[in-house]
Amino acid sequence: MNNVQFQxxxxxxxxxxxxxxxxxxxxxxxxxVEMVLILRAGGLQxxxxxxxxxxxxxxxxxxxxxxxxxxxxxxxxxESANNAGAGIMNGINTDRAKIALYPQPNPGARWVVxxxxxxxxxxxxxxxxxxxxxxAIYAYQNNLGIxxxxx
Amino acid sequence: xxxxxxxxxxxxxxxxxxxxxxxxxxxxxxxxxxxxxSADASQLIVAWxxxxxxxxxxxxxxxQYYCFATTTSLTMDEVLEMNSQSAAPMQLGSVYTFDQGQxxxxxxxxxxxxxxxxxxxxxxxxxxxQATVNDAQVFTPICVEPVxxxxxxxxxxTDQISIxxxxxxxxxxxxxxxxxxxxxxxxxxxxxxxxxxxxxxxxQLS
Numbered sequence: 001m002n003n004v005q006f007q008x009x010x011x012x013x014x015x016x017x018x019x020x021x022x023x024x025x026x027x028x029x030x031x032x033v034e035m036v037l038i039l040r041a042g043g044l045q046x047x048x049x050x051x052x053x054x055x056x057x058x059x060x061x062x063x064x065x066x067x068x069x070x071x072x073x074x075x076x077x078x079e080s081a082n083n084a085g086a087g088i089m090n091g092i093n094t095d096r097a098k099i100a101l102y103p104q105p106n107p108g109a110r111w112v113v114x115x116x117x118x119x120x121x122x123x124x125x126x127x128x129x130x131x132x133x134x135x136a137i138y139a140y141q142n143n144l145g146i147x148x149x150x151x
Numbered sequence: 152x153x154x155x156x157x158x159x160x161x162x163x164x165x166x167x168x169x170x171x172x173x174x175x176x177x178x179x180x181x182x183x184x185x186x187x188x189s190a191d192a193s194q195l196i197v198a199w200x201x202x203x204x205x206x207x208x209x210x211x212x213x214x215q216y217y218c219f220a221t222t223t224s225l226t227m228d229e230v231l232e233m234n235s236q237s238a239a240p241m242q243l244g245s246v247y248t249f250d251q252g253q254x255x256x257x258x259x260x261x262x263x264x265x266x267x268x269x270x271x272x273x274x275x276x277x278x279x280x281q282a283t284v285n286d287a288q289v290f291t292p293i294c295v296e297p298v299x300x301x302x303x304x305x306x307x308x309t310d311q312i313s314i315x316x317x318x319x320x321x322x323x324x325x326x327x328x329x330x331x332x333x334x335x336x337x338x339x340x341x342x343x344x345x346x347x348x349x350x351x352x353x354x355q356l357s
Contacts, residue, residue, distance in 0.1 A: 055251065056250065056269055058269075058270070058271035058300050058301075059269060059300070059301055060301065089261060090261060090263065090265065090303070090305055091181075091303075093244070093246050093257075093259040093260075093261055093265065094246055094265060094267050094303040096246070096257065096259060097246035097247075097248045097257035097259070097265075097267050098248070098267060098269065098301070100248075100257055101248065101250060101269055128260070131260070134259075134260075
């Protein structure tokens with residue numbers, strides 16, 4: 001799986017995600033569970049809340065996934081009441097620094113996924129992805145903006 | 152520059168107090184807002200600079216910040232010890248990960264100074280800044296925030312400086328927010344401050 005395929009898997013579930021957003025705050029945990037289901041439905045193995053390897057076993061990885069092509073370490077950041085608007089980039093940047101502590105899967109990838117819906121959030125994520133140094137892709141469909149940053 | 156007349160100096164020394172400066176820093180831990188130098192008496196602030204005054208006091212500082220971690224209890228009258236600190240000034244927007252007892256910078260872009268705790272347990276994280284007080288160099292904390300494992304703190308220093316008298320004898324002491332502070336917006340031009348020995352408060356001259 002590459003980053004575009006991963007992004008498209010999430011977009012395929014956008015109707016449910018938009019419904020979840022309307023429930024209000026604290027939907028990140030729901031999104032973690034949903035992401036595992038999305039990946040499994042796509043034919044990948046997936047589990048959530050997996051400890052980082054030592055010496056960072058105190059940290060927890062949102063999602064680990066695997067297919068025949070490799071393993072994928074994933075941190076997830078969604079726009080919520082706590083990081084609404086452009087504030088989502090704070091969380092995404094922090095998750096990028098965090099996942100850099102996770103050993104690089106080989107083969108595989110380390111991804112930070114950002115999901116936003118407000119104008120400020122989608123603009124911030126789009127601007128982030130336009131900087132090639134950030135090694136990220138961004139797309140907007142069905143009222144959702146999804147950023148996948150490779151670390 | 153802070154100017155204090157003879158009567159004012161006598162009052163301050165007789166009371167065993169110091170001239171104290173605090174910087175207002177907007178600080179947030181994982182999006183839980185926690186502004187300091189506020190009227191909320193339940194929150195402590197950091198006495199950035201606390202010194203025994205002369206008649207004319209000149210204070211300079213550079214707008215460069217270092218991050219630090221402390222195990223000092225974040226309670227009143229404690230003096231923050233910087234147990235670990237970044238080797239170089241922080242870059243705005245980069246995330247500074249505290250791991251294996253030290254800081255490592257992860258380049259990024261943003262408008263805050265960000266510190267992420269990758270270590271087990273709670274640490275106090277904050278920014279420290281170099282300053283010169285009457286030609287003596289000091290390097291002291293300006294703010295602190297308790298941060299748990301897998302949390303990040305976001306700091307944005309402002310140009311707002313509070314000047315007041317306190318019983319803090321050391322820079323970096325945790326104290327209650329002052330009631331009668333003069334808060335000024337110190338831009339690139341600086342400011343001149345006087346002291347009223349009748350009200351024991353500071354006022355801005357220019």
